[in-house]
Amino acid sequence: MTSLRHRFDPVRWQALPWSTTAPTDRQSVLASQVRHLQRLLVHAQEAVPLFRQRLAAAGVSPGDVQSLADFHRLPTFTRRDYQDVEPAHRIADGLDPTTLLDRSTSGSTGERMTVHRTWFEERLLNLFRWRAWRTYGLRLTDRMAVLYFHRNVDSRDSQRIQRAAQALGLYRNRVFDALGDPRLAQAVADFQPHAISGMTSAIAHWVEAAADTRSTLRPRFIATGGELLTEPLRARIAAFGVPIHDLYGCNELNLVAWECPSGNGHYHVCDDAHHVEVLDAEGREVPVGDWGEVVVTSLFSFAMPFIRYRLGDLARRGPDRCPCGAAYSTLLAIGGRTIDRFPMADGRWLHPWEVINGVRPHFSWIRQYQLVQPSRDRLVFRVVPRTTPTPAMVQGLTQSGQKALGGRATFEVELTESIQATASGKPRPFVALNRERAVGTTNGTEDTN
Ligand SMILES: [Zn+2]
The missing domain is CATH 3.40.50.12780 (ANL, N-terminal domain)
Structure with missing residues (x-):
């Protein structure tokens, strides 16, 4: 013991x-x-x-x-x-x-x-993150909007301390689903946050969705994280007009x-x-x-x-x-890692998280993956399996991917033995159309998103 x-x-x-x-x-x-x-x-x-x-x-x-x-x-x-x-x-x-x-x-x-x-x-580890936010000006009674595309929530985490603190009006965080909530901009505006944090591309997505409600909000800062803050992403977020601080x-x-x-x-x-x-x-x-x-x-x-x-x-x-x-x-x-958006045949963007959230139930047999877009109407999900999957398992994965896409593109599964690393050291999980070459080794990397 x-x-x-x-x-x-x-x-x-x-x-x-x-x-x-x-x-x-x-x-x-x-x-x-x-x-x-x-x-x-x-x-x-x-x-x-x-x-x-x-x-x-x-x-x-x-x-x-x-x-x-x-x-x-x-x-x-x-x-x-x-x-x-x-x-x-x-x-x-x-x-x-x-x-x-x-x-x-x-x-x-x-x-x-x-x-x-x-x-x-x-x-304990969360307290170090809180300390960083506090150095940016977060106060004990502030409301913080946290923007994610997906959050790993463990039902065994009772969050007792957070709930007790929030009942006293302290450390009021609220998580928003930047992908699945059609009323995202209004929901965040209604919350009137003093600060914004979350995943960098989720925040960029919200900044654009929030153009109409921007004037009603006065957050003191925006804290990005979870992926590389490229200069183009920083520019998209800077449109909001408040200080941006990046966390790694x-x-x-x-x-x-x-x-x-x-x-x-x-x-x-x-x-x-x-x-x-x-x-x-x-x-x-x-x-x-x-x-x-x-x-x-x-x-x-x-x-x-x-x-x-x-x-x-x-x-x-x-x-x-x-x-x-x-x-x-x-x-x-x-x-660090960058996340591309995929340009689709209908002229709209697909965020790869829409697909990843759909195929997540199959992760138990997947060691590593890469989502590649060879053309605007076709996605290929390259998979290094943990164990050899049965045809039914591959079919189940394919169907989940097709369902997540809702007909916007075809979805194929390709089993492979390895996925090559890029110059940044990590394999690139998302490869959007015309973006096959390795990018993302510096904070100044070009990013057409
Ligand atoms: Zn310093």
Whole structure:
């Protein structure tokens, strides 16, 4: 029951990010990271079979790790490493996966990843996101509209604290379905939000849908996230006329970095929640200003640890202190995922999420996918299966895709053994017409959406 000891360890309560005051002492930030990493490694070796085996194979014991340099000699882990072991092997001994919250990735990378957290871990990681919003000016009593195309909701998450807070008029978030709600613009206007957050292209979609209600709204800021904020997307959202701040996160860790509130373009890395490395092809830290692969370690995920986990994103490393004075390490740009809209034969746009939401019930046998548009009236869903599907399973998937399209285009399923990665490090999940070439490695990438 080692893992249970860690679930309510008082040291972690001290780590709660209540204050928005940035640290100024870099040495104490690093010393705190080393302390948390040592605790995490002891736990992972004692209680999580995946790490017990891999650390033993590498000939490393947690006692060997006395500094960040020592830590950087540990092996790295990929999404595939996690998916290839039994669920019980990636989760701490003594925890029942069915009692944990399921924060599995929703599919925006095309490659599904099962993520489990305790209720406490979920709340703790959310607090870091709240802190970022508060540095942008969110107040305790504010209403925030959250715009999504799809949200992974776990019915076991009772949201007790949020409901109690909302009953007191605090932290009032409301989630809007930017794709399925024909009254989206009016619904958001009726809510009168003080701030807007959510998925970048969902926000861009809303900004255009909200042209008539724009004058009735005065949000203090818009916080984007979940996909690359390209310059064209930023321009579409900027039409609303309020400050835009970008957040970089992932399902596995929640918030990884957030744009400096001072507007200098650097992203503050969430150093008190995660240890983030930017590495070259040989696994060495890249110099400041260079692009490299993002490798992350979550300091507070004990139910399912993420240790030197390769996110698959590229980022441009910034200085180990933001020009604003905050002692956070920084990223200068993120080369994350982009989501194309598909131009259809009737002259309208199809957002790929409309199709993905329709085929989601079939995800259990799909390891990875790519939705390709060879022509305006034809979509091909390329699938790397987890197990060999029966003809009936393929037919069921095809029918779900056809139904989601509602006759706007044909939908075919193509089984394949692999999907090639793009220059950004990740396979491209959505390839709209005439967009087959790899794009999306910088924040300045052209985007015709
Ligand atoms: Zn800063």
